[in-house]
Amino acid sequence: MTDTQPARVRPARRGPERREAICDAVFELLGEVGYDRMTMDAVAARAHASKATIYRTWPDKPDLVAEALTHHFGGAPEAPDTGTLRGDLMALTNFACEMCNSADGEVLAGVVTAAARNPALGRTLRECVYEAKHILHETIIGRAVKRGEVDPNLDPDLLHEVFHSLVLARRLETCEPLDEAFAKHVVDDILLPVLTHSAR
Amino acid sequence: MTDTQPARVRPARRGPERREAICDAVFELLGEVGYDRMTMDAVAARAHASKATIYRTWPDKPDLVAEALTHHFGGAPEAPDTGTLRGDLMALTNFACEMCNSADGEVLAGVVTAAARNPALGRTLRECVYEAKHILHETIIGRAVKRGEVDPNLDPDLLHEVFHSLVLARRLETCEPLDEAFAKHVVDDILLPVLTHSAR
Numbered sequence: 001m002t003d004t005q006p007a008r009v010r011p012a013r014r015g016p017e018r019r020e021a022i023c024d025a026v027f028e029l030l031g032e033v034g035y036d037r038m039t040m041d042a043v044a045a046r047a048h049a050s051k052a053t054i055y056r057t058w059p060d061k062p063d064l065v066a067e068a069l070t071h072h073f074g075g076a077p078e079a080p081d082t083g084t085l086r087g088d089l090m091a092l093t094n095f096a097c098e099m100c101n102s103a104d105g106e107v108l109a110g111v112v113t114a115a116a117r118n119p120a121l122g123r124t125l126r127e128c129v130y131e132a133k134h135i136l137h138e139t140i141i142g143r144a145v146k147r148g149e150v151d152p153n154l155d156p157d158l159l160h161e162v163f164h165s166l167v168l169a170r171r172l173e174t175c176e177p178l179d180e181a182f183a184k185h186v187v188d189d190i191l192l193p194v195l196t197h198s199a200r
Numbered sequence: 201m202t203d204t205q206p207a208r209v210r211p212a213r214r215g216p217e218r219r220e221a222i223c224d225a226v227f228e229l230l231g232e233v234g235y236d237r238m239t240m241d242a243v244a245a246r247a248h249a250s251k252a253t254i255y256r257t258w259p260d261k262p263d264l265v266a267e268a269l270t271h272h273f274g275g276a277p278e279a280p281d282t283g284t285l286r287g288d289l290m291a292l293t294n295f296a297c298e299m300c301n302s303a304d305g306e307v308l309a310g311v312v313t314a315a316a317r318n319p320a321l322g323r324t325l326r327e328c329v330y331e332a333k334h335i336l337h338e339t340i341i342g343r344a345v346k347r348g349e350v351d352p353n354l355d356p357d358l359l360h361e362v363f364h365s366l367v368l369a370r371r372l373e374t375c376e377p378l379d380e381a382f383a384k385h386v387v388d389d390i391l392l393p394v395l396t397h398s399a400r
Contacts, residue, residue, distance in 0.1 A: 119375065
């Protein structure tokens with residue numbers, strides 16, 4: 001392109017298309033520069049949107065990041081239904097390991113560490129990412145209750161808490177791989193004993 | 201102090217006293233400005249030491265932080281010995297909760313989140329803080345094996361992994377308190393089932 005060539009005119013984006021462009025810009029920038037260094041100016045430039053438009057819908061940076069994560073990950077994945085609690089837990093853990101090892105996992109790890117230093121981002125992140133997972137864990141535990149594998153009074157949040165803590169610590173702190181061997185260890189040595197001990 | 205007053209001459213510090221001054225300076229600065237913004241210049245100024253002296257002994261910033269943490273926390277605390285596995289685990293968990301709630305916990309949380317973005321710091325941190333705890337967990341599990349409360353083949357690292365992950369996630373991610381109720385939940389709902397299930 002030369003200086004004399006006229007700038008290409010972009011048609012104004014509206015509604016869902018504009019939201020998608022903004023969410024994609026946020027997600028890309030989170031991966032490239034991280035939460036702390038991502039500015040509203042950069043988001044606006046990348047999404048070809050005005051800052052006023054962005055601020056009108058998402059007044060705060062944490063809101064914008066929550067929107068982008070929800071858009072990108074699209075709520076909770078469908079609960080695995082293998083016919084046994086062990087099978088469901090293996091599917092859940094393998095899925096989480098794959099996610100952690102992907103480029104998406106890198107972005108999410110960056111947001112989680114930023115959230116540790118930013119309470120507003122932390123609250124938003126818990127609401128949008130972790131609370132969306134609640135239904136998934138409730139479904140897995142509900143099916144196990146029906147099969148008599150776990151106590152009907154078991155709180156599904158216990159699965160969420162233990163599972164999430166183990167994967168988070170492995171991802172953020174140890175340099176050890178999130179692989180099939182780790183998934184088996186989590187399920188057989190930790191999750192199954194925790195979830196089934198009161199049913200025995 | 202006025203401009204005309206002569207600067208107070210400090211005697212040069214040697215050996216252990218100098219090491220202590222440097223470690224204290226590092227720990228204070230970690231609390232005040234965090235790992236990323238702590239500079240060797242600031243450490244040297246605070247400790248009244250030359251940068252050359254510091255670099256000679258601790259060529260990298262992670263080494264210096266490891267030294268300061270080891271100096272401050274003084275290795276692993278003595279293992280609790282209450283006569284039961286449950287009693288020992290409650291003492292361990294209450295101690296960790298108190299630490300997390302203190303100013304020291306704030307400094308440590310800052311270093312842990314910095315380590316998630318800095319592999320060299322992460323490796324050093326694991327060696328100095330977590331591996332020092334290994335003896336503590338081995339002692340607790342060893343006593344429980346003698347009392348017949350756990351399987352003699354149980355890997356003490358399982359206690360370390362589960363305990364550490366739960367406390368870390370609670371401290372970094374949820375805004376919920378690290379209190380007596382949390383300690384009871386960790387011990388009764390998670391640690392005891394995980395550690396004792398293969399002995400039953």
